[in-house]
Amino acid sequence: MSPSAAEFRRAWGKFPTGVSLITTRTQEGAPYGTTANAVSSVSLDPLIVHLSMAKTGMTCANIIRDGRFGINFLREEDAELALFFAKASGEDREKVPSDHTTFASGTIALNDALVTMDCKVVQQVRAGDHIVFIAEVNDLEVREGRPLVFYEGGFAGVAKD
Numbered sequence: 001m002s003p004s005a006a007e008f009r010r011a012w013g014k015f016p017t018g019v020s021l022i023t024t025r026t027q028e029g030a031p032y033g034t035t036a037n038a039v040s041s042v043s044l045d046p047l048i049v050h051l052s053m054a055k056t057g058m059t060c061a062n063i064i065r066d067g068r069f070g071i072n073f074l075r076e077e078d079a080e081l082a083l084f085f086a087k088a089s090g091e092d093r094e095k096v097p098s099d100h101t102t103f104a105s106g107t108i109a110l111n112d113a114l115v116t117m118d119c120k121v122v123q124q125v126r127a128g129d130h131i132v133f134i135a136e137v138n139d140l141e142v143r144e145g146r147p148l149v150f151y152e153g154g155f156a157g158v159a160k161d
């Protein structure tokens with residue numbers, strides 16, 4: 001018998017990840033934020049990342065419409081923000097932290113994120129209940145600090161000197 005969704009979730013809970021705020025725009029052009037950890041680096045030449053988003057969600061619709069999204073790596077102290085942008089209703093999620101700017105493309109970048117990336121979708125793949133967006137990174141910025149970590153269904157920091 002194949003493993004259950006609960007076993008699958010438990011298994012992946014043993015694999016700590018960073019946490020990012022994905023920034024997109026609504027149909028009306030308002031900033032929109034969603035917490036995501038299913039992002040990773042894919043290629044160096046060209047610079048490519050992947051993001052996997054639930055296909056029924058608003059973020060997915062925003063990305064399909066605009067062909068762009070921002071990745072903002074969150075800091076150790078951003079657990080509350082991460083929870084808000086995973087749970088709040090759609091309208092509230094338009095209140096992405098006011099402390100943000102935009103890349104030349106219009107993609108929203110949090111001023112205080114550890115890393116911000118401006119991503120342009122080059123491919124999208126249906127994968128079960130998600131869509132995997134393969135995207136080129138057109139611009140990025142890196143700042144110093146400690147990342148927020150997601151592990152066994154909760155938030156943690158890293159122990160590193």
Ligand SMILES: Cc1cc2nc3c(=O)[nH]c(=O)nc-3n(C[C@H](O)[C@H](O)[C@H](O)COP(=O)(O)O)c2cc1C
Pocket residue numbers: 019034035036037038039052053054056057058059060082083085086087090093150
């Ligand atoms: C730590 C964390 C990581 C998450 N990662 C993802 C993810 O990678 N992809 C995804 O589709 N949802 C992810 N979620 C759930 C979304 O934040 C949540 O389902 C959200 O409501 C979807 O928003 P939308 O309907 O506005 O697109 C994550 C939630 C948490 C708390």
